Amino acid sequence: MTSQRLFSIVSAAFLITGCAHSNTDFVPLQTAPPTGTATVQPGTPSQAMLDEELVEEFMERAERYMKVHEKAQRLGTRQREREDIGENLVSQQALAMRIRFARHDARPGDLFTPPIAMAVRRALDPVLRGDAALGARRSIREDAPETFVLVVNGSFPEGGPRSTMPGNVLKILPPLPNGLEYRIIDTHLVLIDTDADIVVDYVLDVMCKTC
Numbered sequence: 001m002t003s004q005r006l007f008s009i010v011s012a013a014f015l016i017t018g019c020a021h022s023n024t025d026f027v028p029l030q031t032a033p034p035t036g037t038a039t040v041q042p043g044t045p046s047q048a049m050l051d052e053e054l055v056e057e058f059m060e061r062a063e064r065y066m067k068v069h070e071k072a073q074r075l076g077t078r079q080r081e082r083e084d085i086g087e088n089l090v091s092q093q094a095l096a097m098r099i100r101f102a103r104h105d106a107r108p109g110d111l112f113t114p115p116i117a118m119a120v121r122r123a124l125d126p127v128l129r130g131d132a133a134l135g136a137r138r139s140i141r142e143d144a145p146e147t148f149v150l151v152v153n154g155s156f157p158e159g160g161p162r163s164t165m166p167g168n169v170l171k172i173l174p175p176l177p178n179g180l181e182y183r184i185i186d187t188h189l190v191l192i193d194t195d196a197d198i199v200v201d202y203v204l205d206v207m208c209k210t211c
Contacts, residue, residue, distance in 0.1 A: 050123050054116050055174045061111045065200060066177045072098035096196040100153045108152055111201040120203050123172045128207040136166045140184050156197045
């Protein structure tokens with residue numbers, strides 16, 4: 001067999017097998033991204049999409065939390081039904097206390113499980129890190145509250161400002177039921193119960209600190 005014919009056979013074999021996989025991981029073509037990853041369309045980093053199964057899991061966990069919230073809410077008077085600001089504050093603090101009692105064993109990761117937290121960090125990287133995200137980081141930091149001890153069931157600073165959440169960041173994150181909001185505090189993504197003004201859960205270090 002001539003060397004030219006041998007080269008042709010090897011080249012053909014490479015074309016057939018090389019299209020199926022490019023490394024030893026044997027990743028099949030045209031499959032959904034693995035759980036815990038995010039996909040980004042070329043040239044449009046703000047359109048990153050979280051894995052659908054992770055989004056569904058997070059939303060289920062958020063809805064379970066809101067059932068706890070609503071049960072605690074029914075035991076008192078809703079803040080918006082009171083005209084006096086002082087009474088509203090007392091009502092808010094009472095609601096927070098009831099939720100804390102109902103979630104006495106709550107821990108970081110109850111809503112943002114490790115796979116969800118990892119996927120969120122990856123998906124937010126293009127819009128919160130690097131030179132292209134400078135404007136977004138600046139707007140977040142301009143309205144940020146003072147740094148406080150970040151703990152599940154802990155209070156959000158009373159009367160403190162709430163950081164701006166850029167639209168391209170919110171577009172990536174899973175939708176929330178009424179009563180919950182995302183905020184970025186320092187470098188962390190925080191999930192806040194707006195009626196009780198308490199921290200529900202958080203993801204550490206979604207944004208660079210000094211960039």
